[in-house]
Amino acid sequence: MPEPAPRIAVIGGGQLARMMAQPAIALGVPLRLLAEAEGVSAAQVIPDQVVGDYRDLPTLREVTDGCAVVTFDHEHVPTEHLHALAEAGVAVRPGPEALVHAQDKGVMREAMARLGAPQPRWALVSSAEEVEAFGLPCVLKVTRGGYDGRGVWVVRTAADATDALAAARRTGVRLLAEELVPFTRELSALVVRSPSGQAAAYPVVQTTQRDGICHEVVAPAPDLDPVLAGQAQALALRVAGELGVTGVLAVELFETVVEGSPVILVNELAMRPHNTGHWSQDGAVTSQFENHLRAVLDLPLGSPAPRTPWTVMVNILGAELADVPRLYDGYPHALARDPRLRVHLYGKDLRPGRKVGHVNAYGDDLDDCLERARHAAQWFTGELGDSSE
């Protein structure tokens, strides 16, 4: 008697794992979670769980025991552990050879160069002299361990590079210099690929950052040149195929103008459900979370087509406030004002700069969607006043 369905191990108890739980319920696929601590976001909603350290191989072996597949809420599992799991017969999806491109920005830049993908001018640097030789101003990034704006420095003088160089030396990672791209906006091309090579491309979206954290997404990207949109999707599909990605691949892009024409340049890669795909939960036929699960199980992928002309996602980001409201107390106004609003909370308390949820607003009119989503997100954080009233 076979198991009713293959079990998927998910490493990391953040909101991405939490949001995988919803389609797992629908698909009848059991998840087993490795959570960093008791009661974290995904641990609140996935019964089969182990609490432990994702850097510890015996813990990873315990969690994946009896699982057909292992996938990830984040990209921080050591590469050598992933190889060890794969050797023990667990399907690691995405696999370590692919995932390293999302873990190490230096490896990613080298791969993009090899593939001929358009990207900013870049170099690996290890001294103030090398930074100056690269050319100022520039952006410095630690090649491993940075996220949500951490581990990134905009450098205008050689002295500005001190912090970045010290951080790289302290953590023993390489430092990447990139030209400061005068981008007109940021885009994201999100695709999902299965081990057998089937791949689905979501519409290219426009993303807006706030302090290095994804803040707002508009799907599809307004007024995007259809040729450029096609290039972005084709690029993401090619990267996914060439790197052997399984599951979601998000290719974050700069849109900029070269000799009067719009072009795209690869900014970052992510290999997991991504903030720029949260709109798909309510705006697409199949959400990125469901398609991620289908991909890592090598099941046929669902349609990534939009269900509606526009979907706007705005993150609920904790603000600096004297009186931090309780998120739940934002419901009476937010839901009554907009009966079509879709709210996704992560089971986290509000803290400044912390992503605690997001809202999706969809419809025929972009301005209306923007107004509804922005109002709701600000209301929940207390930025529009005391939401507890």
Next chain:
Amino acid sequence: MPEPAPRIAVIGGGQLARMMAQPAIALGVPLRLLAEAEGVSAAQVIPDQVVGDYRDLPTLREVTDGCAVVTFDHEHVPTEHLHALAEAGVAVRPGPEALVHAQDKGVMREAMARLGAPQPRWALVSSAEEVEAFGLPCVLKVTRGGYDGRGVWVVRTAADATDALAAARRTGVRLLAEELVPFTRELSALVVRSPSGQAAAYPVVQTTQRDGICHEVVAPAPDLDPVLAGQAQALALRVAGELGVTGVLAVELFETVVEGSPVILVNELAMRPHNTGHWSQDGAVTSQFENHLRAVLDLPLGSPAPRTPWTVMVNILGAELADVPRLYDGYPHALARDPRLRVHLYGKDLRPGRKVGHVNAYGDDLDDCLERARHAAQWFTGELGDSSE
């Protein structure tokens, strides 16, 4: 420091509780489950759980301890226990005074008569003579404890009533006789009502039964006279208000013809998310499961408007087969054939006559939706051949 959000106790570990878990994740609202046994449908997906008997008051007290609200996967909790919980300060939603109308078909018939709701001719009976006096043919129903076609008999001769009379005597419940309505079809009017009286009405749907079990739902009901649809919604809203329902109320209706005009007659009431509302998970702005949670929390309700012209729901019902397939093995074909198909499995094995899941197909063309949903449901059960290949 208040709790992040009020906790909801859910009594019963079936698929309705399982499907409440998805919007609870999105809303950031914690659920605590009372499951009949380890590993039942909802117990697979709700971490905070107690295994025990819903007929045992101490167990009910343990489950609801620390919960703001208690609601239900089924209607079988004894009325006196609900009163005891309410007296202990737990908000019981729906409350015992309302729920009794879904628990006891005799009480329901008396209430519908009091409200002047259109219904079949009926009488409470306790002997073969009373059944004959009522008039044959007729339908006999135990007033308590029947569901999915169990506890219902179509009686054409007085001798046919023997089983029904014996069942009623054995279980100590009253027996209800109803005229055999020559209905043209069955409809369902589903509304959601909050304690403060806000109420949302979903479009009236057409339902088809197979062996007394809901099998197929078309939303909205095709070619339904708009006046009759309005009457059905108004009736369901009035019943919800007059009986003080909180959460979902499904009013199952017969459509029949009287003196050349279509009319509706109340068949059954259910006070919980209902099989005739499963289409709303993919076809409406807000699903019945999310609106049920919002209602029992007295939060503003979400829009019940359809997102698409047609949604068809078909249940996956175990068939009588020599080789019972594994549901999961139906995925490769079902998902590849229809990338827009929405599948909902309940974590149950296939058994003849057992509801183990449902599929939703939505779109602009009704015939296309019907074909897609019926094909997929039959494929999963193995009725179209061996789905394990």
